[in-house]
Amino acid sequence: MTGNSGKPRLIQSIVFASILVLLFILVCRLFAPFFSILLWAILLYILLKPLHQRCTARFDRNTLKGKVGCNVWAVIFSISTVFLILVPVSFVIFQFYRQVMELINQILDYLGSHSFNSNNILEDISRVIREFSSEQIVISADELRSNIQDYLTMGLQKLPKLSVDVAHSVGTFIAGLVLMVFSLFFFFIDGDYLSKLALRIIPIRKEYIKALVLKFKEIARRLVLGYIMVALAEAVTAFIIFSVFRVSGSLVFAVMVFFVSFIPMAGPFLIWFPLGLLRILDGNAGNGILLMIISGAFISSIENFLRPIILGDRIQLHPLIIFFAILGGIFAFGFNGLILGPMVVILFLTVFDLFLTEYKLE
Numbered sequence: 229m230t231g232n233s234g235k236p237r238l239i240q241s242i243v244f245a246s247i248l249v250l251l252f253i254l255v256c257r258l259f260a261p262f263f264s265i266l267l268w269a270i271l272l273y274i275l276l277k278p279l280h281q282r283c284t285a286r287f288d289r290n291t292l293k294g295k296v297g298c299n300v301w302a303v304i305f306s307i308s309t310v311f312l313i314l315v316p317v318s319f320v321i322f323q324f325y326r327q328v329m330e331l332i333n334q335i336l337d338y339l340g341s342h343s344f345n346s347n348n349i350l351e352d353i354s355r356v357i358r359e360f361s362s363e364q365i366v367i368s369a370d371e372l373r374s375n376i377q378d379y380l381t382m383g384l385q386k387l388p389k390l391s392v393d394v395a396h397s398v399g400t401f402i403a404g405l406v407l408m409v410f411s412l413f414f415f416f417i418d419g420d421y422l423s424k425l426a427l428r429i430i431p432i433r434k435e436y437i438k439a440l441v442l443k444f445k446e447i448a449r450r451l452v453l454g455y456i457m458v459a460l461a462e463a464v465t466a467f468i469i470f471s472v473f474r475v476s477g478s479l480v481f482a483v484m485v486f487f488v489s490f491i492p493m494a495g496p497f498l499i500w501f502p503l504g505l506l507r508i509l510d511g512n513a514g515n516g517i518l519l520m521i522i523s524g525a526f527i528s529s530i531e532n533f534l535r536p537i538i539l540g541d542r543i544q545l546h547p548l549i550i551f552f553a554i555l556g557g558i559f560a561f562g563f564n565g566l567i568l569g570p571m572v573v574i575l576f577l578t579v580f581d582l583f584l585t586e587y588k589l590e
Contacts (some may be wrong), residue, residue: 252429264564265404269411272309273419274448279414280305280398302416314405350545367402380489409414436582447571455554456566459489462530469526473519475503489531490566492551496527522536549573 259266290293324357338464415422427437470478481503485496501521507516550570557569 260408264562265339265407266411266568267564269408269415271448271452272408272416273412274445275452276305277416278421278529298417302361302413306412309412310405310409317401320479320483324483326448327477327480331480438513439582440578443570443575447574448567451570455490455550458531459486461534462486462489462527463559465494465530466500466523466527469500469519469523471505473515475519486529490554492548495531496523500524500527517549 260573280301282297283305287297287301289298423441427441430437452574463482466485467478467482470481475481483498485499488498489495491498501520504516504520504523505520507513510516548572553569553573554566557565557567557572559565561568
Protein backbone atom coordinates (compact mmCIF):
# COMPACT_ATOMS: atom_id res chain seq x y z
CA MET A 229 0.00 0.00 0.00
CA THR A 230 2.79 2.36 0.92
CA GLY A 231 4.62 1.76 -2.36
CA ASN A 232 1.46 2.30 -4.41
CA SER A 233 0.61 5.58 -2.67
CA GLY A 234 4.20 6.81 -2.89
CA LYS A 235 4.32 6.84 -6.69
CA PRO A 236 1.31 9.17 -7.21
CA ARG A 237 2.70 11.45 -4.50
CA LEU A 238 6.07 11.55 -6.33
CA ILE A 239 4.37 12.36 -9.63
CA GLN A 240 2.28 15.02 -7.92
CA SER A 241 5.42 16.57 -6.39
CA ILE A 242 7.18 16.64 -9.77
CA VAL A 243 4.19 18.27 -11.48
CA PHE A 244 3.76 20.77 -8.66
CA ALA A 245 7.48 21.65 -8.71
CA SER A 246 7.38 22.04 -12.52
CA ILE A 247 4.43 24.41 -12.31
CA LEU A 248 6.17 26.35 -9.56
CA VAL A 249 9.38 26.69 -11.61
CA LEU A 250 7.42 27.74 -14.69
CA LEU A 251 5.48 30.39 -12.77
CA PHE A 252 8.71 31.62 -11.16
CA ILE A 253 10.28 32.06 -14.61
CA LEU A 254 7.19 33.97 -15.78
CA VAL A 255 7.30 36.22 -12.71
CA CYS A 256 10.99 36.95 -13.38
CA ARG A 257 10.10 37.74 -17.00
CA LEU A 258 7.40 40.16 -15.84
CA PHE A 259 9.77 42.02 -13.53
CA ALA A 260 12.81 41.92 -15.85
CA PRO A 261 12.14 45.33 -17.53
CA PHE A 262 12.13 46.97 -14.10
CA PHE A 263 15.17 45.16 -12.72
CA SER A 264 17.46 48.23 -12.67
CA ILE A 265 14.79 50.43 -11.08
CA LEU A 266 14.04 47.89 -8.36
CA LEU A 267 17.74 47.20 -7.75
CA TRP A 268 18.66 50.85 -7.15
CA ALA A 269 15.43 51.49 -5.22
CA ILE A 270 16.34 48.60 -2.90
CA LEU A 271 19.89 49.91 -2.48
CA LEU A 272 18.65 53.42 -1.69
CA TYR A 273 16.10 51.98 0.73
CA ILE A 274 18.81 49.97 2.53
CA LEU A 275 21.05 53.04 2.79
CA LEU A 276 18.30 55.38 4.00
CA LYS A 277 16.31 52.95 6.17
CA PRO A 278 18.17 53.78 9.44
CA LEU A 279 17.54 57.52 8.97
CA HIS A 280 13.92 56.89 7.97
CA GLN A 281 13.35 54.76 11.07
CA ARG A 282 14.67 57.55 13.28
CA CYS A 283 12.27 60.04 11.70
CA THR A 284 9.25 57.73 12.10
CA ALA A 285 10.12 56.15 15.47
CA ARG A 286 7.63 58.36 17.37
CA PHE A 287 4.67 57.33 15.21
CA ASP A 288 2.33 54.51 16.22
CA ARG A 289 1.37 52.68 13.03
CA ASN A 290 -1.71 51.25 14.72
CA THR A 291 -3.33 54.71 14.84
CA LEU A 292 -4.60 56.83 11.95
CA LYS A 293 -2.31 59.70 12.94
CA GLY A 294 0.69 57.39 13.01
CA LYS A 295 -0.10 55.92 9.57
CA VAL A 296 -0.53 59.40 8.08
CA GLY A 297 2.77 60.53 9.62
CA CYS A 298 4.62 57.48 8.24
CA ASN A 299 3.09 58.04 4.80
CA VAL A 300 4.15 61.71 4.81
CA TRP A 301 7.72 60.81 5.73
CA ALA A 302 7.75 58.09 3.04
CA VAL A 303 6.68 60.67 0.44
CA ILE A 304 9.33 63.14 1.67
CA PHE A 305 12.13 60.55 1.58
CA SER A 306 11.08 59.14 -1.81
CA ILE A 307 10.77 62.47 -3.63
CA SER A 308 13.76 64.18 -2.00
CA THR A 309 16.04 61.18 -2.65
CA VAL A 310 15.20 61.05 -6.34
CA PHE A 311 15.35 64.85 -6.60
CA LEU A 312 18.86 64.84 -5.12
CA ILE A 313 19.83 62.33 -7.81
CA LEU A 314 18.05 64.05 -10.70
CA VAL A 315 19.55 67.54 -10.29
CA PRO A 316 23.27 66.63 -10.24
CA VAL A 317 22.90 63.87 -12.85
CA SER A 318 21.06 66.22 -15.24
CA PHE A 319 23.75 68.88 -14.76
CA VAL A 320 26.54 66.36 -15.37
CA ILE A 321 24.90 64.97 -18.52
CA PHE A 322 24.36 68.43 -20.02
CA GLN A 323 27.84 69.70 -19.17
CA PHE A 324 29.47 66.43 -20.25
CA TYR A 325 27.87 66.59 -23.70
CA ARG A 326 28.82 70.26 -24.11
CA GLN A 327 32.41 69.74 -23.01
CA VAL A 328 32.89 66.71 -25.26
CA MET A 329 31.93 68.83 -28.28
CA GLU A 330 34.21 71.68 -27.17
CA LEU A 331 37.10 69.31 -26.49
CA ILE A 332 36.87 67.68 -29.93
CA ASN A 333 36.79 71.08 -31.65
CA GLN A 334 39.75 72.31 -29.61
CA ILE A 335 41.83 69.27 -30.47
CA LEU A 336 41.01 69.65 -34.18
CA ASP A 337 41.89 73.37 -34.07
CA TYR A 338 45.12 72.64 -32.21
CA LEU A 339 46.22 69.99 -34.68
CA GLY A 340 45.44 72.31 -37.58
CA SER A 341 46.83 75.64 -36.32
CA HIS A 342 49.71 74.59 -34.06
CA SER A 343 51.40 72.28 -36.50
CA PHE A 344 54.89 72.78 -35.11
CA ASN A 345 54.10 72.17 -31.43
CA SER A 346 51.63 69.40 -32.10
CA ASN A 347 54.09 67.75 -34.47
CA ASN A 348 56.73 67.69 -31.72
CA ILE A 349 54.26 66.08 -29.31
CA LEU A 350 53.15 63.55 -31.91
CA GLU A 351 56.78 62.76 -32.70
CA ASP A 352 57.37 62.04 -29.01
CA ILE A 353 54.29 59.83 -28.87
CA SER A 354 55.38 58.04 -32.04
CA ARG A 355 58.84 57.44 -30.58
CA VAL A 356 57.38 56.09 -27.30
CA ILE A 357 55.09 53.69 -29.22
CA ARG A 358 57.98 52.52 -31.36
CA GLU A 359 60.31 51.93 -28.41
CA PHE A 360 57.62 50.35 -26.22
CA SER A 361 56.70 47.86 -28.98
CA SER A 362 60.36 47.04 -29.73
CA GLU A 363 60.04 48.47 -33.26
CA GLN A 364 57.03 46.21 -33.96
CA ILE A 365 54.65 49.18 -34.28
CA VAL A 366 56.00 52.00 -36.42
CA ILE A 367 53.68 54.94 -36.97
CA SER A 368 54.78 58.43 -37.97
CA ALA A 369 53.62 61.73 -36.49
CA ASP A 370 51.75 62.56 -39.71
CA GLU A 371 49.93 59.24 -39.58
CA LEU A 372 49.01 59.86 -35.94
CA ARG A 373 47.73 63.34 -36.82
CA SER A 374 45.69 62.00 -39.72
CA ASN A 375 44.17 59.17 -37.66
CA ILE A 376 43.29 61.50 -34.77
CA GLN A 377 41.65 64.01 -37.10
CA ASP A 378 39.70 61.27 -38.88
CA TYR A 379 38.40 59.78 -35.61
CA LEU A 380 37.44 63.18 -34.20
CA THR A 381 35.71 64.21 -37.44
CA MET A 382 33.77 60.95 -37.44
CA GLY A 383 32.83 61.64 -33.82
CA LEU A 384 31.47 65.09 -34.72
CA GLN A 385 29.45 63.59 -37.58
CA LYS A 386 27.88 61.10 -35.18
CA LEU A 387 26.94 63.73 -32.59
CA PRO A 388 23.50 64.54 -34.14
CA LYS A 389 22.51 60.88 -33.90
CA LEU A 390 23.99 60.79 -30.41
CA SER A 391 21.81 63.77 -29.47
CA VAL A 392 18.69 61.83 -30.48
CA ASP A 393 19.88 58.84 -28.46
CA VAL A 394 20.60 61.08 -25.48
CA ALA A 395 17.11 62.63 -25.71
CA HIS A 396 15.58 59.13 -25.78
CA SER A 397 17.75 58.08 -22.83
CA VAL A 398 16.72 61.18 -20.87
CA GLY A 399 13.05 60.34 -21.41
CA THR A 400 13.64 56.77 -20.26
CA PHE A 401 15.65 58.06 -17.30
CA ILE A 402 12.83 60.39 -16.18
CA ALA A 403 10.26 57.61 -16.49
CA GLY A 404 12.55 55.38 -14.44
CA LEU A 405 12.84 58.03 -11.74
CA VAL A 406 9.04 58.26 -11.50
CA LEU A 407 8.84 54.49 -11.02
CA MET A 408 11.69 54.68 -8.51
CA VAL A 409 9.75 57.25 -6.44
CA PHE A 410 6.75 54.91 -6.53
CA SER A 411 8.89 51.92 -5.49
CA LEU A 412 10.72 53.79 -2.74
CA PHE A 413 7.45 54.99 -1.25
CA PHE A 414 6.17 51.45 -0.77
CA PHE A 415 9.57 50.21 0.44
CA PHE A 416 9.52 52.85 3.18
CA ILE A 417 5.91 51.98 4.04
CA ASP A 418 5.99 48.17 3.79
CA GLY A 419 9.68 47.31 3.40
CA ASP A 420 9.74 44.70 6.17
CA TYR A 421 6.61 42.99 4.90
CA LEU A 422 7.86 42.92 1.29
CA SER A 423 11.24 41.52 2.32
CA LYS A 424 9.61 38.73 4.34
CA LEU A 425 7.33 37.96 1.39
CA ALA A 426 10.31 37.69 -0.97
CA LEU A 427 12.33 35.53 1.44
CA ARG A 428 9.53 32.98 1.84
CA ILE A 429 10.39 31.52 -1.56
CA ILE A 430 13.90 30.54 -0.37
CA PRO A 431 13.60 26.95 0.98
CA ILE A 432 16.41 27.02 3.57
CA ARG A 433 16.58 27.33 7.34
CA LYS A 434 15.54 30.63 8.93
CA GLU A 435 18.91 31.27 10.54
CA TYR A 436 20.59 30.93 7.15
CA ILE A 437 18.07 33.29 5.57
CA LYS A 438 18.75 35.78 8.37
CA ALA A 439 22.50 35.48 7.79
CA LEU A 440 22.04 36.06 4.04
CA VAL A 441 19.80 39.09 4.60
CA LEU A 442 22.29 40.65 7.01
CA LYS A 443 25.14 39.96 4.59
CA PHE A 444 23.17 41.45 1.67
CA LYS A 445 22.42 44.65 3.62
CA GLU A 446 26.02 44.95 4.77
CA ILE A 447 27.40 44.36 1.27
CA ALA A 448 24.99 46.88 -0.26
CA ARG A 449 25.98 49.60 2.22
CA ARG A 450 29.71 48.88 2.06
CA LEU A 451 29.89 48.59 -1.72
CA VAL A 452 27.93 51.79 -2.33
CA LEU A 453 29.80 53.78 0.31
CA GLY A 454 33.20 52.12 -0.08
CA TYR A 455 33.39 52.04 -3.86
CA ILE A 456 30.80 54.21 -5.60
CA MET A 457 30.90 57.08 -3.09
CA VAL A 458 34.71 57.01 -2.95
CA ALA A 459 34.83 57.04 -6.76
CA LEU A 460 32.37 59.94 -6.75
CA ALA A 461 34.51 61.84 -4.21
CA GLU A 462 37.57 61.31 -6.42
CA ALA A 463 35.67 62.51 -9.48
CA VAL A 464 34.42 65.66 -7.72
CA THR A 465 37.91 66.42 -6.43
CA ALA A 466 39.35 65.85 -9.91
CA PHE A 467 36.76 68.20 -11.42
CA ILE A 468 37.71 70.95 -8.97
CA ILE A 469 41.46 70.51 -9.54
CA PHE A 470 41.13 70.26 -13.33
CA SER A 471 38.93 73.36 -13.36
CA VAL A 472 41.45 75.32 -11.26
CA PHE A 473 44.21 74.34 -13.69
CA ARG A 474 41.93 75.25 -16.61
CA VAL A 475 42.03 71.79 -18.16
CA SER A 476 39.76 71.72 -21.22
CA GLY A 477 36.95 69.24 -20.72
CA SER A 478 37.49 69.10 -16.95
CA LEU A 479 34.11 67.41 -16.40
CA VAL A 480 34.81 64.83 -19.12
CA PHE A 481 38.08 63.85 -17.47
CA ALA A 482 36.44 63.87 -14.02
CA VAL A 483 33.83 61.37 -15.26
CA MET A 484 36.70 59.25 -16.60
CA VAL A 485 38.31 59.43 -13.14
CA PHE A 486 35.08 58.01 -11.66
CA PHE A 487 35.28 54.89 -13.83
CA VAL A 488 39.04 54.26 -13.67
CA SER A 489 38.95 54.57 -9.86
CA PHE A 490 37.74 50.95 -9.79
CA ILE A 491 41.02 49.78 -11.35
CA PRO A 492 43.38 48.52 -8.60
CA MET A 493 46.72 50.22 -8.03
CA ALA A 494 46.48 52.72 -10.92
CA GLY A 495 43.02 54.28 -10.65
CA PRO A 496 42.87 58.07 -11.25
CA PHE A 497 46.60 58.05 -12.06
CA LEU A 498 45.60 56.86 -15.54
CA ILE A 499 43.87 60.22 -16.13
CA TRP A 500 45.79 62.93 -14.28
CA PHE A 501 49.28 61.68 -15.21
CA PRO A 502 48.72 61.91 -19.01
CA LEU A 503 47.13 65.36 -18.55
CA GLY A 504 50.17 66.59 -16.66
CA LEU A 505 52.52 64.92 -19.14
CA LEU A 506 50.79 66.62 -22.08
CA ARG A 507 51.32 70.01 -20.45
CA ILE A 508 54.99 69.23 -19.93
CA LEU A 509 55.40 68.14 -23.56
CA ASP A 510 53.57 71.31 -24.64
CA GLY A 511 56.26 73.42 -22.97
CA ASN A 512 54.46 74.21 -19.71
CA ALA A 513 56.59 72.02 -17.44
CA GLY A 514 55.96 73.86 -14.16
CA ASN A 515 52.19 73.79 -14.55
CA GLY A 516 52.21 70.12 -15.62
CA ILE A 517 54.39 69.01 -12.68
CA LEU A 518 52.25 70.98 -10.23
CA LEU A 519 49.09 69.42 -11.69
CA MET A 520 50.59 65.94 -11.16
CA ILE A 521 51.67 66.67 -7.57
CA ILE A 522 48.32 68.15 -6.49
CA SER A 523 46.34 65.44 -8.29
CA GLY A 524 48.38 62.68 -6.68
CA ALA A 525 48.06 64.28 -3.25
CA PHE A 526 44.34 65.07 -3.34
CA ILE A 527 42.74 62.69 -5.87
CA SER A 528 44.56 59.38 -5.55
CA SER A 529 44.96 59.72 -1.78
CA ILE A 530 41.18 59.80 -1.23
CA GLU A 531 40.93 56.07 -1.89
CA ASN A 532 43.75 55.25 0.53
CA PHE A 533 42.15 57.42 3.23
CA LEU A 534 38.39 56.88 2.92
CA ARG A 535 38.01 53.29 1.70
CA PRO A 536 39.75 51.59 4.68
CA ILE A 537 37.66 53.72 7.07
CA ILE A 538 34.38 52.79 5.34
CA LEU A 539 35.13 49.15 4.55
CA GLY A 540 37.52 48.17 7.34
CA ASP A 541 37.82 44.39 7.19
CA ARG A 542 34.13 43.82 6.57
CA ILE A 543 34.51 42.88 2.90
CA GLN A 544 37.26 40.31 3.14
CA LEU A 545 37.96 40.06 -0.56
CA HIS A 546 41.16 40.77 -2.44
CA PRO A 547 41.08 44.00 -4.53
CA LEU A 548 41.96 42.02 -7.67
CA ILE A 549 38.87 39.82 -7.22
CA ILE A 550 36.75 42.92 -6.60
CA PHE A 551 38.13 44.50 -9.78
CA PHE A 552 37.34 41.51 -12.00
CA ALA A 553 33.96 41.11 -10.28
CA ILE A 554 33.14 44.73 -11.17
CA LEU A 555 34.49 44.34 -14.71
CA GLY A 556 32.60 41.09 -15.27
CA GLY A 557 29.50 42.62 -13.71
CA ILE A 558 29.62 45.55 -16.14
CA PHE A 559 29.91 43.17 -19.10
CA ALA A 560 27.02 41.05 -17.79
CA PHE A 561 24.68 43.67 -16.31
CA GLY A 562 25.84 47.04 -17.67
CA PHE A 563 26.13 49.90 -15.17
CA ASN A 564 24.34 47.75 -12.57
CA GLY A 565 27.40 45.50 -12.58
CA LEU A 566 29.24 48.05 -10.43
CA ILE A 567 27.18 46.69 -7.54
CA LEU A 568 25.94 43.33 -8.81
CA GLY A 569 29.36 41.96 -9.77
CA PRO A 570 31.00 42.12 -6.31
CA MET A 571 27.67 41.35 -4.62
CA VAL A 572 27.24 38.10 -6.55
CA VAL A 573 30.79 36.99 -5.71
CA ILE A 574 30.49 37.83 -2.00
CA LEU A 575 27.03 36.24 -1.68
CA PHE A 576 28.33 33.13 -3.46
CA LEU A 577 31.16 32.82 -0.94
CA THR A 578 28.70 33.36 1.91
CA VAL A 579 26.33 30.66 0.63
CA PHE A 580 29.31 28.37 0.08
CA ASP A 581 30.37 28.84 3.72
CA LEU A 582 26.80 28.10 4.87
CA PHE A 583 26.80 24.96 2.71
CA LEU A 584 30.05 23.76 4.26
CA THR A 585 28.67 24.46 7.75
CA GLU A 586 25.36 22.68 7.05
CA TYR A 587 26.98 19.50 5.74
CA LYS A 588 30.02 19.68 8.05
CA LEU A 589 32.52 19.65 5.18
CA GLU A 590 34.97 22.11 6.74
